[in-house]
Structure formats: C-alpha cells, structure tokens
Amino acid sequence: MAKIFDSFKIKDLEFKNRVIMAPMCMYSSDITGEVKDFHIHHYVTRAIGGVGGIVIEATAVEERGVISQRDLGIWKDEHIDGLKKLVDSVKKNGTPIGIQIAHAGRKSEFTGEIVAPSAIPFDDKSKTPKELSVNEIKEVVEAFKNGARRAVKAGFDFIEIHGAHGYLINEFLSPLSNKRDDEYGGTLEKRAKFLDEVLKEIKEVIPENMPVVLRVSASDFTEGGNTPEDISKIINLVKNYGIDLINVSAGAVVPAAINLYPGYQVKFAEVVKKETGLPVMAGGLILDRNMVEEILGNERSEFVFLARPLLREPYLVLRWAKEVGREDLIPYQYKRGF
Numbered sequence: 001m002a003k004i005f006d007s008f009k010i011k012d013l014e015f016k017n018r019v020i021m022a023p024m025c026m027y028s029s030d031i032t033g034e035v036k037d038f039h040i041h042h043y044v045t046r047a048i049g050g051v052g053g054i055v056i057e058a059t060a061v062e063e064r065g066v067i068s069q070r071d072l073g074i075w076k077d078e079h080i081d082g083l084k085k086l087v088d089s090v091k092k093n094g095t096p097i098g099i100q101i102a103h104a105g106r107k108s109e110f111t112g113e114i115v116a117p118s119a120i121p122f123d124d125k126s127k128t129p130k131e132l133s134v135n136e137i138k139e140v141v142e143a144f145k146n147g148a149r150r151a152v153k154a155g156f157d158f159i160e161i162h163g164a165h166g167y168l169i170n171e172f173l174s175p176l177s178n179k180r181d182d183e184y185g186g187t188l189e190k191r192a193k194f195l196d197e198v199l200k201e202i203k204e205v206i207p208e209n210m211p212v213v214l215r216v217s218a219s220d221f222t223e224g225g226n227t228p229e230d231i232s233k234i235i236n237l238v239k240n241y242g243i244d245l246i247n248v249s250a251g252a253v254v255p256a257a258i259n260l261y262p263g264y265q266v267k268f269a270e271v272v273k274k275e276t277g278l279p280v281m282a283g284g285l286i287l288d289r290n291m292v293e294e295i296l297g298n299e300r301s302e303f304v305f306l307a308r309p310l311l312r313e314p315y316l317v318l319r320w321a322k323e324v325g326r327e328d329l330i331p332y333q334y335k336r337g338f
C-alpha cells in the first residue's frame with residue numbers, strides 16, 4: 001500500500017499527503033522583498049501538482065537578513081498584502097501553505113552591514129559580519145516575532161523557522177560560527193538560547209493551534225561541529241514551547257566537503273526522530289517514488305520533502321498518484337494528460 005497518499009494531521013491542519021514542497025529561494029523579488037506574479041504562478045502550479053503542503057522560500061525578517069537582494073521579505077507590514085494574495089491563491093486549491101521565516105546573518109548579501117553571533121566571515125570571499133550585542137540580539141528576536149505576527153495576518157497555515165544552512169539561527173547553534181563567551185555562546189545550552197528566545201516570542205503571537213516547524217542542519221560535516229545528536233539535544237531543550245515538526249536538512253554553516261548520495265540526509269532525520277520523539281520531514285536527493293515509499297514505509301520519517309524534483313516536474317506527485325492507481329487525485333482538467 002502506497003503510504004505517500006496517506007494524509008497527516010498536525011493540530012487541526014491536515015496535509016493531503018506526505019510529500020512537502022521544500023522551501024526554495026526563487027530570487028524573483030527585488031530589494032523591496034515584495035511578492036511578484038511569478039511567485040503566485042510558481043506556488044499555485046505545485047499546489048495543482050498535488051503536493052501535500054508547501055513551505056515557501058526563505059522570507060527575511062530583517063532587510064539586512066536577506067540571503068540575496070531578490071528574496072521575499074516580511075520585515076514590514078507592507079509585505080502582508082502581497083503574501084496574503086499568494087496564500088489565498090494557493091489555498092484555493094486546498095493545499096496547506098507555510099512560510100519559512102529567515103535571517104541570513106553572516107551569509108546575507110545585503111549591501112550594508114551584516115550581523116552574526118561572532119565577527120567571523122563564512123569564508124575568505126565573504127564579508128565580515130558585525131558581532132551582535134546582547135541588546136541587538138533582542139531586536140532580532142523581536143524581528144522574528146514581528147515576522148510571525150505578519151505571517152498570521154497573511155493567512156499562512158503554519159510557520160517554519162529557518163534554523164538551518166548556516167543562517168543566523170544556525171550560526172548561533174554551531175560552535176564553529178558562535179565563539180561568544182556570554183550567555184549566547186559556549187555550551188550547547190547557551191548556543192540554544194537565541195533559538196529558545198525566538199521560539200518563545202513567536203509562540204506569543206501565533207494562534208495556539210498553528211503548527212510550528214523547525215528546519216535544522218543536523219550535521220555540520222566538520223570536526224568540532226554539531227552532530228545529529230547535538231541538534232537533537234538542542235531541540236529537546238526548546239521543544240516545550242511547542243514545535244510540531246522538524247524539517248531535517250544538513251550542512252552549510254561552514255564550507256565543508258559533503259559526500260552526496262541519494263537520501264544522504266535521511267539518516268539524520270531518523271536520529272532526530274528517535275532522540276526527540278517529534279515527527280520529522282526527511283529529504284535531500286530523493287530521486288524517485290520508491291525511495292519515498294521506503295522512507296515512509298519503514299517509518300524513518302512522517303514526511304518527505306522535495307525541492308529540485310519539483311522544479312523539474314511540478315506535476316510529479318500527480319504522476320506518482322497515477323502510478324499507484326490513485327487517478328482520483330488528478331484534477332479533472334488534467335486527467336487526459338495522465
């Protein structure tokens with residue numbers, strides 16, 4: 001029995017199936033951070049394409065926290081209308097949609113000053129960030145809180161906190177990028193403090209039944225960096241605020257050689273699931289339906305995320321539905337194509 005097409009409920013939110021569209025920067029806005037027509041077409045197409053849920057691309061909670069100059073933004077109230085239009089368009093198809101709220105920290109391409117836990121550049125080609133003072137940390141926490149408040153206003157079904165890929169939250173979590181000797185750095189507990197505060201504040205402004213997803217880099221792929229066990233300990237420290245799902249990715253906090261092979265991150269998701277007891281989303285180089293069925297069937301994760309396969313083939317999930325005899329899931333307009 002194909003498990004891909006089993007629904008899954010988190011709080012009151014029902015995901016139609018177990019394939020989630022992973023967040024992907026589309027570099028299609030501009031310095032305003034506003035939603036453009038492209039975003040609406042792009043996400044609605046994948047919604048029609050039958051994914052179980054969508055996490056939209058990294059959306060910056062501060063202007064100096066953009067990954068690129070063409071990211072979406074949620075740093076001011078003026079962003080709400082455009083995001084709401086996007087959310088409404090996707091929801092017309094009945095697909096749950098979440099937003100990945102993000103701050104790029106030292107990896108930001110913002111033209112002005114950039115910030116991080118410590119004044120260490122990502123690599124020798126990168127700008128040196130300014131070390132955040134304790135007061136400034138509180139301001140960034142506030143920016144995450146305001147981002148979450150705006151996400152609720154825009155109508156998102158759930159919020160994903162970007163704690164992965166070497167961006168600001170991940171920079172605090174990893175001992176490789178966080179060399180602070182105050183209450184925000186040093187031990188694992190202290191490195192988790194920034195995430196702890198972000199979560200606590202976000203939970204203040206979102207409805208009780210709104211699911212919260214946390215994306216983590218479960219391995220730094222570098223000696224002395226975080227391991228899946230370390231990340232699980234961090235999640236266990238903060239999960240009481242209410243985290244409903246962990247999106248398990250890996251790497252990118254420092255430039256490290258990564259041995260890539262199909263499903264190379266799934267084993268990290270398994271560790272996080274076992275150590276935290278929380279549902280997880282696994283993915284990264286998932287190449288075909290059999291891999292998805294293997295991961296779900298063996299209960300290695302509750303969800304699988306797909307990124308690049310959905311750029312190549314927006315109707316991939318419909319093809320899989322056809323392959324397992326679930327023609328009923330194909331929109332009537334497209335039935336003759338399958």
Ligand SMILES: Cc1cc2nc3c(=O)[nH]c(=O)nc-3n(C[C@H](O)[C@H](O)[C@H](O)COP(=O)(O)O)c2cc1C
Nearest residue numbers: 022023024025057058249284285286306307308309
């Ligand atoms: C074009 C592109 C943009 C991405 N942007 C983001 C992003 O905004 N946030 C994020 O957490 N991951 C981002 N990723 C990583 C993906 O979510 C995913 O983890 C990665 O591509 C591995 O999955 P895949 O093998 O299915 O592509 C991006 C990946 C791609 C290809």
